[in-house]
Each structure stands twice: as structure tokens, then as C-alpha cells.
Amino acid sequence: MTQSHEEGGRQEGSQPSLPLRAQEVARWDRVHDVVIVGHGAAGGAAAIEAARAGADTLVIERMSRGGGAAALSTGLVYFGGGTAIQKACGFEDSVEDMKAFVEMAAGRGADPERIRLYCENSVEHFEWLRALGIEYRESYYAKKSTHPLTDDCLMYTGNEQTWTFAQRARPVPRGHKPAREGEAGGYLMEMILQATAEAGAYALNDCRVRCLVQNDEGRIVGIKALLEGKEIFVQARRGVLLAAGGFIANKDMLARHAPDLLNCNHDVGTIGDDGRGIRMGMGAGAEAINMSEGLILSAYYPPEDHLFGIFVDAHGQRFINEDAYIGRGGDAMIKKADGIAYLIVDDSIYDRSQSIFKLAAVEESFEALERALQMPEGALVHTLEAYNGFAERGEDPTFRKQAKWLRALDSPPYAALDCRVGHSVFAGLTLGGLSALATGEALSSDGTIVPGLYVAGRNAAGLCREGRTYASGLSIGDATYFGRLAGRAMAAADALR
Ligand SMILES: Cc1cc2nc3c(=O)[nH]c(=O)nc-3n(C[C@H](O)[C@H](O)[C@H](O)COP(=O)(O)OP(=O)(O)OC[C@H]3O[C@@H](n4cnc5c(N)ncnc54)[C@H](O)[C@@H]3O)c2cc1C
Incomplete structure (x- = not known):
């Protein structure tokens, strides 16, 4: 050097x-x-x-x-x-x-x-x-x-x-x-x-x-x-x-x-x-x-209700337990999801007053949301249906989110909050x-x-x-x-x- x-x-x-x-x-x-x-x-x-x-x-x-x-x-x-x-x-x-x-x-x-x-x-x-x-x-x-x-x-x-x-x-x-x-x-x-x-x-x-x-x-x-x-x-x-x-x-x-x-x-x-x-x-x-x-921070909470949502990547797959600290979630968005992440919420948990994210898509069904986000056919639908099935039983076998943040996402409309790099705030500390x-x-x-x-x-x-x-x-x-x-x-x- x-x-x-x-x-x-x-x-x-x-x-x-x-x-x-x-x-x-x-x-x-x-x-x-x-x-x-x-x-x-x-x-x-x-x-x-x-x-x-x-x-x-x-x-x-x-x-x-x-x-x-x-x-x-x-x-x-x-x-x-x-x-x-x-x-x-x-x-x-x-x-x-x-x-x-x-x-x-x-x-x-x-x-x-x-x-x-x-x-x-x-x-x-x-x-x-x-x-x-x-x-x-x-x-x-x-x-x-x-x-x-x-x-x-x-x-x-x-x-x-x-x-x-x-x-x-x-x-x-x-x-x-x-x-x-x-x-x-x-x-x-x-x-x-x-x-x-x-x-x-x-x-x-x-x-x-x-x-x-x-x-x-x-x-x-x-x-x-x-x-x-x-x-x-x-x-x-x-x-x-x-x-x-x-x-x-x-x-x-x-x-x-x-x-x-x-x-x-x-x-x-x-x-x-x-x-x-x-x-x-x-x-x-x-x-x-x-x-x-x-440290790579994405401020997906507060509002804490957003922890009931799920993060998905460009392929409609989850990649992190959403109740993780914002630094762990932010890191995963960059390193696991390659900077393309959406927080999927339903109408019962989306808090317009506190969310700092733009809406990437709002649709009445999982299928329409998946199309709007240009994800592979069936991928997001499958992720949401599987998540909801387990959430109704208070379980998250894939990422072990705590039971208190588990609730089926079943109140349309459904929204994808835009957490992508370049579309949302990522804060960094060396x-x-x-x-x-x-x-x-x-x-x-x-x-x-x-x-x-x-x-x-x-x-x-x-x-x-x-x-x-x-x-x-x-x-x-x-x-x-x-x-x-x-x-x-x-x-x-x-x-x-
Ligand atoms: C909005 C925000 C919220 C945060 N919240 C928290 C929190 O709640 N808890 C937490 O633990 N951390 C938090 N942090 C991070 C934390 O503040 C910093 O990591 C911490 O202050 C680092 O301490 P430091 O002494 O190394 O640096 P600093 O506190 O930044 O002090 C370094 C000082 O050196 C001075 N300086 C730099 N170069 C020179 C030079 N060449 N000559 C003379 N002076 C120089 C700077 O002006 C500065 O005053 C937050 C940071 C921000 C910005």
C-alpha cells in the first residue's frame, strides 16, 4: 500500500x-x-x-x-x-x-x-x-x-x-x-x-x-x-x-x-x-x-406491528426472523437478499403514521401482489400460505420468529413495503x-x-x-x-x- x-x-x-x-x-x-x-x-x-x-x-x-x-x-x-x-x-x-x-x-x-x-x-x-x-x-x-x-x-x-x-x-x-x-x-x-x-x-x-x-x-x-x-x-x-x-x-x-x-x-x-x-x-x-x-441498519420498526409482517427477497423467499434487531435485519437484506427486500404486511398491521417506507405494491390478493412484484409464479403465494398455516398454530419452523409476533396475514389489501437498496434508508456505522x-x-x-x-x-x-x-x-x-x-x-x- x-x-x-x-x-x-x-x-x-x-x-x-x-x-x-x-x-x-x-x-x-x-x-x-x-x-x-x-x-x-x-x-x-x-x-x-x-x-x-x-x-x-x-x-x-x-x-x-x-x-x-x-x-x-x-x-x-x-x-x-x-x-x-x-x-x-x-x-x-x-x-x-x-x-x-x-x-x-x-x-x-x-x-x-x-x-x-x-x-x-x-x-x-x-x-x-x-x-x-x-x-x-x-x-x-x-x-x-x-x-x-x-x-x-x-x-x-x-x-x-x-x-x-x-x-x-x-x-x-x-x-x-x-x-x-x-x-x-x-x-x-x-x-x-x-x-x-x-x-x-x-x-x-x-x-x-x-x-x-x-x-x-x-x-x-x-x-x-x-x-x-x-x-x-x-x-x-x-x-x-x-x-x-x-x-x-x-x-x-x-x-x-x-x-x-x-x-x-x-x-x-x-x-x-x-x-x-x-x-x-x-x-x-x-x-x-x-x-x-x-452495522447496516434498516428502520423497519417502530412501528412494532410491522414485526407481524414477513420479509421476502426478489424470489418471494423469506430470509430472516423479522423480530431480529434492525441491524441484523439490515445486514440480511444486503447480504442474504442481495439488496432486494420487501416487507409484506396486511391491512391490520400496516401503520401509515410511522412507516418510513414507500409502497412497492398494494393488491387485494397474494397472486396479484406476486405479479406486481414480478416474482416467479407461485413463489410468494407459497411463502405466504406456508407462513400463514404455521402462524395460525403459533409456529415459525423456518426462522423461529417469537410466537408473540406470529399472526396470519389475511386482512387485504396486502402491501409490499419497499426495503430495497436505493429505494429506502440504510444507515451505516463502521x-x-x-x-x-x-x-x-x-x-x-x-x-x-x-x-x-x-x-x-x-x-x-x-x-x-x-x-x-x-x-x-x-x-x-x-x-x-x-x-x-x-x-x-x-x-x-x-x-x-
Ligand atoms: C443518530 C445516531 C444515533 C445513535 N444512537 C446510538 C445509541 O443510542 N447508542 C450507541 O451506543 N451508539 C449510538 N450511535 C453511535 C455512537 O454515537 C457512535 O458510534 C459513538 O459516538 C462513537 O464514539 P467515538 O468517541 O468513537 O466517536 P464520536 O462520539 O463521534 O467522537 C469523535 C470526535 O472526534 C472529532 N474528530 C474527528 N476527527 C478529528 C480530528 N482530526 N481532529 C480533532 N477532532 C476530530 C469529531 O468531531 C468527534 O467530536 C448513534 C449515532 C448516531 C449518528
Whole structure:
């Protein structure tokens, strides 16, 4: 792979961004113990911990204010093992049950140490966020949703209740939403930004980090940034943390590493998710792993009644249990149905007020619907008749949708909601990033630590390694928890002499 030092006037590309050599730095404009790139979920949590541990901490943010994608989010965080809210709402949970589920949710290739730490310390992490002043109601939200509009807290946010997850781990709700109506991520991040300042970390906004600075021993000793158009050089005596988000906004990187995500027409992120942090780390010798993985979301619920419908592909065949989390369903639409999917509903379950999908066809009979969708003769009719036959008995032997979502589709007219790529919204989030220890130290391809370099949040290949198994709340949960560990590790690291 060829490398570029700076892209000049070019937009962000896909190549590693080489570090500057320390002897090329004529002057340091600022000197701090810990320098954090990005003031979002991971960077904020890291800054609080580093500053509280006594490190002189600078957190640099390219926008006029910190917050990142987390500030746009629903603010759901995946906590379990017996949080105060779980107990108050009457749900029993244990570290073992949580671990059994998170092992599945994190997916193939996940780091067992991250899973262990995340689950064993989940109650402590929840209390840490609460101690920042973030309020949570002792209430359970029972509907199937991804972003409840109420200020309720506890909810199922992944595949906990669905086949085969429910067979392998006792289902317990673990998504925790702060006590704010609508999207609560802005509130969550305001509290984190406030705590960053209270801890004594210094925040520099409107400042875009462009490259790392490395000394002759290979240690990362600082960064170069653009502050209001002027170059500045900041020395980091103990470490630099890359916490600058993922790469969903960088189409060159998607084309190179994660082409499935090019099917997404909506970024789960901000323009800051341009992959620059990952490319800076690669240029300094850290390995980028898991780069093809990401979350592909199709918002087929709410309304939850749509789960009574069935997904079919271009051949009129089902391909997924429709009660799966929207990330699992979205992944299947792209990878199993080749991007051609319809949600078949009848008049009793179609919710015009909430559905975001266009109608591909509306007909009075299965046969007419099949013709309108240009499917092979008899295919959709057979699928619907077989599904209805079993649904009447409360069974779904093919995909094991839970009995509570089984009901024969027999109230005409029948509609096909258009879930095809290019005709509906697919939202994407990258899960690939730099290889690192759970405590943040960046790793090269031979497993050695890149001295002075730390990584957290979506800049890292973190807790979750597969989009099709992911549960809502695991990204901010991962970013804040492992951001904290990185902040502490940097504060305790040997200082440059
Ligand atoms: C609408 C929406 C809803 C979501 N809902 C949830 C949810 O409920 N639960 C959940 O777990 N996840 C959710 N997510 C995903 C989650 O918000 C992100 O995955 C998470 O914030 C990642 O944390 P991070 O610290 O890596 O990145 P961010 O929180 O995005 O922070 C990265 C920061 O780095 C800054 N930055 C980037 N490049 C530079 C640079 N070169 N120099 C300086 N600063 C830089 C960015 O501006 C940004 O502020 C949602 C996302 C969106 C968009």
C-alpha cells in the first residue's frame, strides 16, 4: 500500500497518513501530559479519567464544540449485570448472563478480555456515568423500538429475545436511556463535556488534528493540528489518544475496506467520521483490523406491528426472523437478499403514521401482489400460505420468529413495503479500526505496542466486531468504558524525558 504524508488539497483518502518526524518540529506551541484527539464519547471519558488522575490533559476537537456522533445519538448505553435500574424494574441480571449475551453480540473475532472487562465492570461504569449527573428513570419501556420518544430508561436493544440468542443467553433488557424525551445523546454528551471541564482537562475546539509526530525511537510524542487555519504543534509527554470516530463518511475507505457499507445512504455519524484517526494510526505503525465490518441498519420498526409482517427477497423467499434487531435485519437484506427486500404486511398491521417506507405494491390478493412484484409464479403465494398455516398454530419452523409476533396475514389489501437498496434508508456505522489492548495501547501487526499511541471508540477495533450481531448501546458503552481505561493508562504512563 502506498502511503501519503499529507493529502494536500485532496479530500481524505484511504491511505495511511505518515507521522511527522520529531526533529522536523521547530517548536512546540503547547506541551501536555496527555493529548486526546476528538471530544466525543471516547475522548470525553478518557479526558475525565486522565485529568482526575492528575495528568495535564488536552482534548482537541475539530468542531466548534465537542459531542461528536454521540451528541446526535439516542444516548442508549448497554449496561447489565444488575444495575440499580434493572433491579428497580424487577429484572434479575448477572455478570455471567450478560457475558453470555455480549459474547454473541460482539461477534466473531471479538476480544475476550474486552468482553470480560466490559461485563464485570458494567455496574461500576453505569454508576460512574450517573455520578457525572446523568439522570436515569427507574422505568421499563416494553415496546420494540430503537429510539423511544419518552424519557423511559430500560429496554431491549438487540437480539436478546430472538432466536438463537435467547436460546443461548437468558434474555434481560440492558439498554439504558438517560431521562430525557426524544434523542438523549445530546444531554449525555453535555454532561460529559461539563465533567471534562470540571476535572480540569483543557478543551481546544475548532482545531483539526492532521498528523502524529514520532521520534527516532518510534514513540509518538505529539501531534500537528490546524487551529483556525494555522498549524500548531502539541507535545504529549505521556501519550496521544486517537478518539476521532470511525470512517463511515470516507467513501474511499469504504470502497477499499468495507464495500457492503457503500449500500448505506445515511451515515450513523458526522463528517468527523472521515477515518483520519485510523489512517494516522496506520501511518505510525498500528495495525488496522476488522475493517470490512460495520452495522447496516434498516428502520423497519417502530412501528412494532410491522414485526407481524414477513420479509421476502426478489424470489418471494423469506430470509430472516423479522423480530431480529434492525441491524441484523439490515445486514440480511444486503447480504442474504442481495439488496432486494420487501416487507409484506396486511391491512391490520400496516401503520401509515410511522412507516418510513414507500409502497412497492398494494393488491387485494397474494397472486396479484406476486405479479406486481414480478416474482416467479407461485413463489410468494407459497411463502405466504406456508407462513400463514404455521402462524395460525403459533409456529415459525423456518426462522423461529417469537410466537408473540406470529399472526396470519389475511386482512387485504396486502402491501409490499419497499426495503430495497436505493429505494429506502440504510444507515451505516463502521466497526473496523486500530488494533489495541483493552487499556488503549495501539498494537502493530507483530503484536508489539506502538509506544505513546492509544486508541478508543470507533477509531479502535473495539468490543463489537460484527454488525449482524450488534445491539444498540454497545458503541457508546464501548467508547466511554474503554476511553476511561485509556485515559487512566495514559496518565500512569512514563513521561518523556
Ligand atoms: C443518530 C445516531 C444515533 C445513535 N444512537 C446510538 C445509541 O443510542 N447508542 C450507541 O451506543 N451508539 C449510538 N450511535 C453511535 C455512537 O454515537 C457512535 O458510534 C459513538 O459516538 C462513537 O464514539 P467515538 O468517541 O468513537 O466517536 P464520536 O462520539 O463521534 O467522537 C469523535 C470526535 O472526534 C472529532 N474528530 C474527528 N476527527 C478529528 C480530528 N482530526 N481532529 C480533532 N477532532 C476530530 C469529531 O468531531 C468527534 O467530536 C448513534 C449515532 C448516531 C449518528
